[in-house]
Amino acid sequence: MRVRNKPWADDLITENPQAIVLNPEHYRGQWQSRFKSVQPLHVEIGTGKGQFLIGMAVAHPEFNFVGIELQKSVLAAALKQSLPAELPNLQWVLADGQGVNDFFEPREVTQLYLNFSDPWPKTRHEKRRLTYKSFLKSYAEVLGDGGQLQFKTDNRHLFEYSIMSMTSFGLNLTELSLDLHADVAASQGELENIETEYEQKFAAKGQPIYRLVAQFPK
C-alpha cells in the first residue's frame, strides 16, 4: 500500500494512546486489559487503512480486534478513520507482524486474518510472504490447537502458494472460495463478507476474490 507521508500522523498517534499501541510486547498475555470487555481476540496482520477491521468491530461487538500494520502513515489513516466511532473492541498496533509471537502469548488469539497480503512474487522473497512456513509457525503458537486463519487475496499465485504452504504445514482447509463475491451473492445473506479496501478495488475491476479458512490441527 503506497501512501504519502502524512505530517499529522505522529501527532495523531501521540494524542491517542487509548487506541494505538507502539510497544506490543508490553501487552503480551494482557491484551484484554486494552478492551472494555474480556472476549475472544481476533487479529489482522497487514491491516492497511483499517476498513476491514473497523467493519468487523462494528459488526461483531462480541469479539475484540487488534490490527497490526507496518507503515505508520497507513496505520494513522486507520486510526483517524476509527476514532469517531470510539469502538471499545478495537486496537491498532504499529509493528511488523513478523513479531506476532512476541506480541501475544500462546493461545491468546482466537482468530487471525490476512487480507490482500503483499504477494512478493520473486522466489528469492518467498520468506517475506505472510503465509511462508516461519509465519505459519508463529501463528500456530499464538492461536494454539484448532486456531483459525482466514485469508483473502486477488492474487492467484499467492493463493496457490498459500494453499501448498498451509497444507504442508498440516493445516486443514475448512472453507475455500475461488470467487468469493459470487459465493456471497449466491448464499443469500448466509455468508458474511466484510470487504477490505483492496478487495473493493480489485472487485471493481472484475477480478475474482479468493478466500480460504484454515485450521491448525487440534
Ligand code: SAM
Ligand atoms: N489488508 C488491507 C486491505 O486488504 O485493504 C491492506 C492490503 S496492502 C496490499 C498490505 C498491507 O500489509 C500494507 O499496508 C503493508 O504495509 C502491510 N504489511 C506488509 N507486511 C507486513 C508485516 N510484516 N507486518 C505488518 N504489516 C505488513
